[in-house]
Amino acid sequence: MTLVLEAAVLGVLTGGVYALMASGLTLIFGVMRIINVGHGALVVLGAYLSFAASRSLGLDPFATLVITMPVMFMLGVLLQTVFIRPLKTDREALSVLVTYAIALGIEGLLGYFFTANYVQLHAWYDTASFPVGDFRVTYVYLFGFVLCLAILGAMFLFLYRTTFGASIRATMLNRTAAQLIGIDVDRVAAVAFGIGMATAAAGGVVFGITNAFNPGSHYDLISRLLTIIVLGGLGSLRGAVIAALIMLVSEDITSVVISPVWASFTFFVILVAVLIVRPQGLYGVRVRERL
Amino acid sequence: MSLLQVDGLCKRFGGVLAVDDCSLSVAQGSITGLIGPNGSGKTTVFNLVTGFIPKDSGSVSFKARPIDGLGPDRIYGLGIGRTFQLARIFPRLTALENMLVPVRRRGLRALFSRADWGHEKARAMEMLEFLEIAHVADLMGGALSYGQRKLLELGAVMMAEPELVLLDEPAGGVNPALLERIGDRIRRLNERGITFLLVEHNMSFVMNLCTEVVVLHRGRPIATGTPEVVRNDPAVLDAYLGA
Amino acid sequence: MSALLRQARVLKLGGIIAVFAVALALPAISPDPATTNIAVFTMMYVGLATAWNIMGGYTGYISLGHAGFFGFGSYTLGLLLAHLGIAAGYTPFLLVPIAGLGTAVLAVAIGWFALRTRAATFVIVTIAFMFMLQLLAENLVGLTGGGGGLSFPVPPWGGDYFNTPYYYAMLALATLALAVSWRIRRSKFGLGLLAIRDDEDKALAVGVPTRAFKLTAFVVSAALVGMIGAVYGYYVTYIYPQFVVDPLIGISMVLMVFLGGLGTLSGPVLGALILEPTQLWLAYNFGATRLYLVLYAAVFLGVILLLPRGIVPSVMELIERRRARAGPSGSTPAKVAAR
Numbered sequence: 001m002t003l004v005l006e007a008a009v010l011g012v013l014t015g016g017v018y019a020l021m022a023s024g025l026t027l028i029f030g031v032m033r034i035i036n037v038g039h040g041a042l043v044v045l046g047a048y049l050s051f052a053a054s055r056s057l058g059l060d061p062f063a064t065l066v067i068t069m070p071v072m073f074m075l076g077v078l079l080q081t082v083f084i085r086p087l088k089t090d091r092e093a094l095s096v097l098v099t100y101a102i103a104l105g106i107e108g109l110l111g112y113f114f115t116a117n118y119v120q121l122h123a124w125y126d127t128a129s130f131p132v133g134d135f136r137v138t139y140v141y142l143f144g145f146v147l148c149l150a151i152l153g154a155m156f157l158f159l160y161r162t163t164f165g166a167s168i169r170a171t172m173l174n175r176t177a178a179q180l181i182g183i184d185v186d187r188v189a190a191v192a193f194g195i196g197m198a199t200a201a202a203g204g205v206v207f208g209i210t211n212a213f214n215p216g217s218h219y220d221l222i223s224r225l226l227t228i229i230v231l232g233g234l235g236s237l238r239g240a241v242i243a244a245l246i247m248l249v250s251e252d253i254t255s256v257v258i259s260p261v262w263a264s265f266t267f268f269v270i271l272v273a274v275l276i277v278r279p280q281g282l283y284g285v286r287v288r289e290r291l
Numbered sequence: 292m293s294l295l296q297v298d299g300l301c302k303r304f305g306g307v308l309a310v311d312d313c314s315l316s317v318a319q320g321s322i323t324g325l326i327g328p329n330g331s332g333k334t335t336v337f338n339l340v341t342g343f344i345p346k347d348s349g350s351v352s353f354k355a356r357p358i359d360g361l362g363p364d365r366i367y368g369l370g371i372g373r374t375f376q377l378a379r380i381f382p383r384l385t386a387l388e389n390m391l392v393p394v395r396r397r398g399l400r401a402l403f404s405r406a407d408w409g410h411e412k413a414r415a416m417e418m419l420e421f422l423e424i425a426h427v428a429d430l431m432g433g434a435l436s437y438g439q440r441k442l443l444e445l446g447a448v449m450m451a452e453p454e455l456v457l458l459d460e461p462a463g464g465v466n467p468a469l470l471e472r473i474g475d476r477i478r479r480l481n482e483r484g485i486t487f488l489l490v491e492h493n494m495s496f497v498m499n500l501c502t503e504v505v506v507l508h509r510g511r512p513i514a515t516g517t518p519e520v521v522r523n524d525p526a527v528l529d530a531y532l533g534a
Numbered sequence: 535m536s537a538l539l540r541q542a543r544v545l546k547l548g549g550i551i552a553v554f555a556v557a558l559a560l561p562a563i564s565p566d567p568a569t570t571n572i573a574v575f576t577m578m579y580v581g582l583a584t585a586w587n588i589m590g591g592y593t594g595y596i597s598l599g600h601a602g603f604f605g606f607g608s609y610t611l612g613l614l615l616a617h618l619g620i621a622a623g624y625t626p627f628l629l630v631p632i633a634g635l636g637t638a639v640l641a642v643a644i645g646w647f648a649l650r651t652r653a654a655t656f657v658i659v660t661i662a663f664m665f666m667l668q669l670l671a672e673n674l675v676g677l678t679g680g681g682g683g684l685s686f687p688v689p690p691w692g693g694d695y696f697n698t699p700y701y702y703a704m705l706a707l708a709t710l711a712l713a714v715s716w717r718i719r720r721s722k723f724g725l726g727l728l729a730i731r732d733d734e735d736k737a738l739a740v741g742v743p744t745r746a747f748k749l750t751a752f753v754v755s756a757a758l759v760g761m762i763g764a765v766y767g768y769y770v771t772y773i774y775p776q777f778v779v780d781p782l783i784g785i786s787m788v789l790m791v792f793l794g795g796l797g798t799l800s801g802p803v804l805g806a807l808i809l810e811p812t813q814l815w816l817a818y819n820f821g822a823t824r825l826y827l828v829l830y831a832a833v834f835l836g837v838i839l840l841l842p843r844g845i846v847p848s849v850m851e852l853i854e855r856r857r858a859r860a861g862p863s864g865s866t867p868a869k870v871a872a873r
Contacts, residue, residue, distance in 0.1 A: 083839070089843070092657075094842060096596065104830060107827055108827030108830075111827065112825055219781065226661055265666070275648075281655075
């Protein structure tokens with residue numbers, strides 16, 4: 001029983017980072033209606049950037065965020081402007097290919113600079129932990145979780161309390177209507193992509209601390225992130241967060257109760273269940289276009 | 292004989308009661324007009340009848356058999372066709388191909404038969420000629436003018452020989468000459484035995500064409516009868532002018 | 535039919551026959567193993583791209599999980615051969631259709647779930663199912679050999695001749711895929727698929743049974759891909775989960791169709807003929823370094839950003855525009871549907 005509880009707690013803690021990454025992904029979909037299958041690669045990129053910064057500058061991994069988040073934000077704006085904005089027709093389909101190409105390019109570059117060896121971000125307090133009831137919680141997991149909460153909170157505040165945030169939400173609801181009231185949807189899209197990238201940077205740090213990774217890790221990551229946003233409902237931030245927690249807690253409990261090997265299957269089992277019962281996800285909307 | 296019977300239909304969207312205990316009857320062989328101020332629920336009734344959105348309560352019967360819960364494709368197969376408010380055709384298919392898409396028979400036949408199997412192509416050309424757009428048969432749907440699209444949409448719907456056709460604003464966005472042609476075609480098709488239910492804002496079009504009129508206001512019918520009767524009904528005037 | 539149109543038809547038919555004749559005679563024309571190896575893979579992708587196009591190009595539902603069907607077909611044949619104790623030789627080729635059938639059954643199951651959603655979610659679900667298949671291949675060690683891989687019987691013929699039977703097998707499957715794709719295009723079923731692509735709700739409104747049609751296209755597409763995967767497995771004689779349920783294979787076939795022209799018949803063929811040799815060349819020269827991926831990504835991005843509509847439709851449009859400018863036939867430029 002303690003084992004299950006411990007797994008659940010771990011699930012919540014790691015769920016936080018997936019919630020953060022999934023939010024970025026679903027935000028990008030909501031604003032631009034594109035599926036960024038390169039999101040996993042961007043997280044891995046963030047992890048590697050932090051890795052490089054932390055190694056060469058001797059910084060604590062969390063501290064590297066001061067550098068990596070702005071860098072990734074600007075990279076995001078650049079990528080969106082150069083590769084995604086030019087797509088006029090067949091947007092949804094082509095963007096999948098474009099973002100996949102970006103992912104491949106990133107994987108290739110990372111492999112070139114860092115080789116295929118697995119690395120991991122380290123902090124000097126890596127193994128320190130504190131007791132909670134019968135088990136222990138490692139500090140890094142807790143810090144990571146708090147960081148994710150903080151950034152998610154900041155994102156929600158930005159979206160719901162600022163004017164530009166309102167523009168983003170308006171664009172998500174109805175792009176044409178937003179244009180008609182004078183919102184620069186191109187700029188909104190670029191910023192949204194940038195935000196997505198910045199959250200990927202943060203996610204990358206926490207992911208990199210809690211997992212060993214290499215350039216090829218993005219496949220596993222993106223398949224989970226995509227499943228999460230489908231469960232949550234494409235374009236719903238609330239859905240992404242809740243779905244991430246559900247998925248991760250389920251996975252960790254399955255790992256303990258059944259076996260780690262089959263733990264990854266929980267994602268797919270849940271996905272199939274969702275598709276049967278409620279294909280639009282928890283907070284998605286059944287799309288019936290243009291009636 | 293009542294071809295289409297709607298009883299107590301209700302539909303709510305969040306806080307808005309779009310269709311409120313709507314009951315109406317479309318007599319076979321008639322051209323029935325469904326009119327009312329904007330927001331009175333006319334298109335919603337269409338969407339409910341043709342299976343595009345699920346109803347909250349009430350029932351819909353076609354030829355005395357209930358058609359609740361069926362999907363739009365099944366309903367078309369039963370003999371009810373519809374057009375849309377903003378004429379919808381398939382832009383990347385030619386006009387002729389647009390005419391050949393509608394499915395008359397279900398089952399394996401539909402799968403393996405050639406697109407212009409049997410007399411389909413001849414019938415399609417005949418209908419295009421009837422609508423006077425045969426000359427654009429090989430043009431892509433996307434290249435057609437709005438008027439041509441409207442006619443094409445009507446023609447395509449007719450391909451499966453429906454008994455009842457729901458027209459959503461057939462006069463919307465068309466010039467007077469074309470309008471007269473559309474009205475004339477509807478009348479001629481009606482003479483061939485096809486029943487029409489149309490939603491329309493153009494009053495003279497409705498009054499000239501329709502044999503029966505139903506007035507909807509805030510989701511429920513407030514008047515029914517011949518155009519003459521409805522035109523002079525004070526409740527109707529109130530709804531239009533007051534709303 | 536006008537004389538000009540008849541001439542064009544004859545030319546087109548002649549061209550197709552000529553190309554097919556060359557394809558048929560290729561191993562005789564250029565028998566060295568390096569060339570035939572390229573030929574095997576190129577023909578493989580001609581088939582894959584054409585098969586994928588039946589779903590992605592005609593209905594507009596982009597499946598990024600077809601690599602799953604590819605791998606499933608591979609494993610099916612491999613396991614069949616192992617359990618039935620079939621010796622190597624030409625017999626395994628005869629069992630390929632069974633792999634196709636098995637893949638078709640799988641596709642019905644996956645399609646039933648995946649098609650409950652609209653286009654955007656569909657893409658994601660297909661990706662998810664692909665990874666699920668990969669996981670199963672890795673973890674059902676007793677069945678598939680897991681990460682250790684699965685071996686196929688090694689055929690008795692060898693040397694320079696080794697590739698040739700595989701080439702013909704791939705050619706046969708590619709021809710089958712093209713024939714099926716062509717037949718569908720001309721049928722009412724095909725028109726229905728194209729209608730779904732343009733406006734799915736409108737298609738419903740005119741009686742098209744969209745779910746049944748989409749599922750059928752999906753299953754046909756998957757079965758063909760499964761059969762091609764089976765031949766591939768036999769060709770490489772040893773398969774591993776991540777190399778046969780390989781996202782790169784899945785994305786390559788998609789890219790080829792986009793390059794050639796989505797929904798056209800010749801587009802996927804053209805795309806495969808251009809991209810596969812390029813891919814192999816890149817792998818040969820840069821495969822050792824990680825730069826291979828970067829270069830491939832660059833090619834990828836170039837194709838999509840420069841030729842978003844694909845080669846065949848762009849060329850057809852060019853021809854149409856020139857014809858409209860030259861001849862005063864009175865009709866508007868957008869005359870002929872891209873074929």
